[in-house]
Amino acid sequence: MWEDDPTQIQSQCLAIPGRDVESGGITSFSELTKADICVFDYYKNAISERIRQETNLHFPESFEFVPTSVARQIESPDNCYFRIDLPRSIVTIKIIPNPHVYDLSKHISLQLEPFATRKSSDIELTF
DSSP states (O other), X not given: OOTTOTTSOOOOXXXXXXXXXXXXXXXXXXXXXXXXXXXHHHHHHHHHHHHHHHSSOOOOTTOOOOEEEEEEBSSOTTSEEEEEEETTEEEEXXXXXXXXXXXXXXXXXXXXXXXXXXXXXXXXXOO
């Protein structure tokens, strides 16, 4: 998913029994906790600026980006992935905190996933 990101740690470990993902992977996306919302709020301005810069979608300045789910990296749970539903697309924001870098925009990366359009089949059109 983030194979073009050089900072993403790629683990060569075997799957851990009882888990459905590898130890270097991420957890499944789940509901946000209060702690997750606090992390998102800390990065909110940097995330909003990044979405406005890197997408071709235009949002009014008053538009507020709200996460719908979160996942965490298994080996380093401080690294998190927030999903934000937008019109006709989903944005996934990856946050890798770095205490030595004070510019919060350097901690985040963005991936835009457009919704796939699906044509209906002939069977669906038959009554």
